[in-house]
Amino acid sequence: MRVDETPVVLKLTEHERLSPDRSLDLVRHSPAGFEWGYTGSGPAQLACALLLDYFDDESVAHQYYIQFRNEVVSQLVCGGPADCWHLTGDDIEAALGGFQDRHAPTPDGGVASTSLPVNWSVVSRADRTVFQRQDIDHYVVLGDGSEEWLIILCSQGDRAYPAPLDHRTLPVETDPAPAVQELVAESNDLIEPDEEDT
Template identity: 65%
Template sequence: MNGNARRTTSNVVQTEALANRRDDSVEYVGFRIDGQAVVLNLSEHQRLTPDRSLDLVNHSPTGYEWGYAGSGPAQLACGLLLDYYNDAQVAREHYIAFRNRVISQLECDGPAACWHLTGEEIDAAMATITDDVVALPDGGGPSPSLPENWRTVTRPDRRVFQRADRDHYIVLGEGTDGWLAVLCSQGDRAYPAPLASRTVSGDADVDRAVRALVDESNDLIEPPEGEC
């Protein structure tokens, strides 16, 4: 699959979500109580918790954050998009770009020491997001050679493997003497941080090197019971 096809598919899904957005006025507010981040959906008089978004991405099970590009803001971005559009694919594909564009800029300022984000502002931001789509598993199915908590992702210039239950990735690219496989994690960083790597010669078993990094990742953070 080429990059243009990936973006075209993403844009179609994004356009459908915008077309199906809520007609009523929606507003979210964020503030702190004893230092703890709290986000409310004012329209529904409900507190927005990470629980639902954690089924899609697991960046910050301890809670939301904002004001920078890290794991807590990533969880909030996914949670907000999922709550507002009620579309898992849109939330999963666009939450990183939405975090970078919107959530990282939120500040608790003014007399009320809080931030406000309306549905119109969410729509306006999403209308400008066309790239930076998060890699999704091809067809949502597991790779036959990897544990079930790992997926194979299509990229035009390299092979990428993505852990479904934690923010771990393996990127396989051409190195100076063969292949370089790198295990990395987004974590609290704006860019992925390498955790481990394998240098594979041209005639070596690349799949075995990838599987070794997969096992290393699973040993670092065990997947939930029944997913491996």
């Protein structure tokens, strides 16, 4: 609900407010708090907080919060006599079940990555691995060089060649997964719309 125009999310079974604090330790889309009804940073923070609170599992929250925001939180509207929205545990479980059953391939045959948010898929090639967004032309390319990993976040857009947005280099003995996850999070942050534009 909104109290004096401020978004307030109540956990009715515990009779307490849902705080963004715990979710901010996992992702920092909106330190100012929650929102709903569109696909911006406030709804992303709420989606993460709801999944984290309900499932008490950081990996579940981190993997599915973007899709949960896009398909559930963006659709929430305050209404009825109490001028609020309601979301039940059954609603949350049904949405997550739908996400887990869906494995959308990338144009060149990739499948959903188990270690990244569900709007990303992975394609393995002989010389590199490509993580591709399903909702915008962002890619993270993981190349196995002779002495180091080169991990690049790039955007195809309307260009003939991909435009690099950021990159990381790591020794080959280092696990590249955390660096890939950092660039994926950076991509998610880059495309958040300004709240005043929604």
